[in-house]
Amino acid sequence: MCSRVRAGFTLNIIDTPGLVEGLFVNDHALDTIRRSLLNKTIDVMIYVDRLDGYRVDNLDRQVVRAIARSFGPQIWKIAVLGLTHAQLSPPDGISYSDFVERRSNALIEMIQKEVVFKKGDPQIPIALIENSGRCSTNSGGEKVLPDGSVWLPKLVEHIVDIATGSAEPIVIDKKLIDGPNPNKRGRVFVPLIFLFQYLFIMKPMVYLMKRDMESEVRRRPSWEVLAGQKEESPSAVEPVQTEEY
Incomplete structure (x- = not known):
């Protein structure tokens, strides 16, 4: 991490390792980045890709989803899309501005x-980036892109706009790193599950059992019903008196 202070404004820049190893997302690198940022606040994320990429593939989608899983989907609301190798010459028949628009639109979509x-x-803002020594410079030594723009002030402008805008920064705390407590997960649904079981399982079951019992009684012969009632009622016992002689 490097820091710069200018006009009372402190800019902390954290450079992270690449998130792709081979043809897969490096989840270990993401976890290491997240843990190293404990108790820090992310105001802006610069997501870096190459301007000279010619397609968006499944690995790009996996990286975007992995970042959202690790830091929450809201991190993309404070993102700047930085496109490197911006000093390229576009293919024949395509202007520089059209090539930039096609590439950036494909990634944003x-x-x-x-x-x-x-x-x-x-919309996620776009920032073109070129640090090569081959990049043209103006009289002030600033690097100039093929469209005549100076790229660094534009990148800083996007960073300031997001950092001072309405989007909420991302706070890296223990809860974000460790995830939700599995013992508490789903507790709120327990009363609802019991209510569902009572209304839709137990109550209908009791009703069906009572109905079956009443139906069974109606189907029995009357003499059998009376006999059963007689057996259930207590027997009358007449007192016997004895006389002593």
């Missing part, structure tokens, strides 16, 4: 689909 953005959620 994938992220919004995987994380399920709502209709009113703000």
Whole structure:
């Protein structure tokens, strides 16, 4: 982590390792990142991909879902999409701006689909990034992209907009790292389960049993019913008096 202070504003930047190892998401790296951020607050996440990628594949989707699982889906509401290798020359017949738009739209659409953005959620901002020594510079030494824009101030602008905006930052606490308590999970549903069992299982069962018993009594001959009632009633015992002689 590196920090810079300017005009009373402190910027902490945490550079994380790559999240892909081979053709799979590195869950261990994600867990290590999360634990190293304990008791810290994430105001902005810069999700970095390459501008010169030509398609969005299943591995990209897995990475987006893994980040949402580890830090909560809300982290994508404070994200900036950073596209590196921005000093590229687009294929013949495609302008630089059109190529940037196609690539960024494909990634944004994938992220919004995987994380399920709502209709009113703000669009994820795009920041082009190029740190190569081959990148052109202006008279002030700032790196200039093929479209003539200076990329670093634009990236900082997006960071400030999100950090000072209405989106809630992500606080990394023990609950986020360890997950919910499995002993408490589902307790709130226990009374509802008992109520369901009583209304839809026990009560109908008792009703059916009573109905079957009444139906059985109605089907028995009257003499059998009377005999059964007589057996259930106590026998009358006449007192016997004896005389002594």
